[in-house]
Amino acid sequence: MAAVTTDPEPAPGPLRWAVWLLRAEGIGLALLTLFLVYELFTATATDLLSALLVTVFAAGGAVLLWAIGTALGRRRSAARAPAIVLQLMLLPVGYYMIVGGLAWLGGPLIALGLLVVGLLISTATNRALGFDTERAA
Structure with missing residues (x-):
């Protein structure tokens, strides 16, 4: 007979929203990567190496955002710092776009960045990730 395991309490709202937004950013960057790949094949290239590097950078960012979102969804505390960065x-x-x-x-990019950082440093997220929010006396 297999041992019955119970799921830990559900993730708090701020952590769930942060995970959702990180994954949404990853999907957005993946869509941008698809557009860049399309441009690689259809546009007249003036600097093919730079175009390839930008495309690979976007693809890597998409994978990284998705992986960090997944790690935070699994409550891996080490994923919080890279997510904040x-x-x-x-x-x-966002500033240079403005x-x-x-x-x-x-x-909106600036607002999104600040919102996700706020969600990641909230008290509920700290508790869910195992960070001690109270200092020992």
């Missing part, structure tokens, strides 16, 4: 990288990207005239895209 990736979200903070959205701040300068400066470059793409405020309609840069503003």
Whole structure:
């Protein structure tokens, strides 16, 4: 007879939302990668190596975001720091989009990065990932 295991308590809302948003970002980046692959085959290349590197970078980012989201969904505390770093990288990207005239895209990117960081450092997420939120006296 197999041993019966019980699932741990469900993940708190902030952690579930952070996982969902990280995976959504990964899907968005995967779609961008597909567009870049299409462009590789149809556009006139002025610098093929740079085009290939940008495409590989986008594909790697998509895989990384999905993997980090999955790890956080499994409550792997080591995945939180890379997730925060990736979200903070959205701040300068969004800023330069705004400066470059793409405020309609840069503003939401900044907001998304800050939102996910907030979800990842919330008290409920800290508890779910096993971080001690109270310091011992």
